[in-house]
Amino acid sequence: MEFVEPIRDKKKIADIKKYLSDNKRDALLFTLGINSALRVSDLLQLKYSDVIDGSGNPVDYIVLRDTKTNKHNRLPLTKKVKKAITEHVEANYCDDLNAYLFQGRKKTGKPIQRQAVYRIISNAAEAVGLNNIGSHSLRKTWAYHSYKAGTDIVIIQDMLNHSSPAITLRYIGITQDDKDRAVLSLDL
Numbered sequence: 001m002e003f004v005e006p007i008r009d010k011k012k013i014a015d016i017k018k019y020l021s022d023n024k025r026d027a028l029l030f031t032l033g034i035n036s037a038l039r040v041s042d043l044l045q046l047k048y049s050d051v052i053d054g055s056g057n058p059v060d061y062i063v064l065r066d067t068k069t070n071k072h073n074r075l076p077l078t079k080k081v082k083k084a085i086t087e088h089v090e091a092n093y094c095d096d097l098n099a100y101l102f103q104g105r106k107k108t109g110k111p112i113q114r115q116a117v118y119r120i121i122s123n124a125a126e127a128v129g130l131n132n133i134g135s136h137s138l139r140k141t142w143a144y145h146s147y148k149a150g151t152d153i154v155i156i157q158d159m160l161n162h163s164s165p166a167i168t169l170r171y172i173g174i175t176q177d178d179k180d181r182a183v184l185s186l187d188l
Contacts, residue, residue: 005132006140006172007034007125013141015128024084024091026120029102031084033121033138034145036075037159040135041067044111049097051077051085058082069161144172 007013013034020027033043042064050062062075077085088101100111117135125133143156147169157168 004134004137006137006144008144012128012130016124019124019127024088025102028084028088032081034141035078035081037139037142039139040114040117044102046101047098048094048101051101052089056089058085140172147172
């Protein structure tokens with residue numbers, strides 16, 4: 001498997017959202033992925049009942065058990081994620097709340113496969129001129145932009161379930177050049 005990067009440029013994120021906008025499932029997958037620390041395996045296990053209430057409205061939080069660590073997670077949903085959920089539900093109405101949120105077109109009762117997610121994300125990234133972007137880039141993108149927005153690295157480390165801040169910084173692609181700029185910009 002090749003190494004993938006976070007999507008660092010917010011304009012490219014907007015371009016990918018526009019590219020995916022005709023397919024509400026894929027748009028939700030991307031939007032939820034970049035706005036959470038969830039792994040693709042956890043995203044694919046989500047069901048309609050995890051993201052909407054009995055009236056079809058988006059919930060405030062997703063509560064799930066992490067598939068890799070078996071830890072319970074409570075994830076608040078942002079306004080953009082709630083909007084994407086509403087659009088997906090309207091476009092892909094499903095009266096079975098126990099159905100998977102990210103089903104394939106054949107609606108086999110199973111979620112799409114990880115390989116399909118990789119193709120969706122990497123094709124969208126290529127269409128807007130990005131390379132080295134794949135399904136894992138979603139999680140990395142959330143972590144990168146959280147860090148750049150000033151979130152404490154220890155919080156990001158905990159959400160990603162990493163063992164040290166150094167691993168998290170390497171994971172999100174914070175380079176020596178970034179560290180040098182931080183020191184040089186202060187110049188007290």
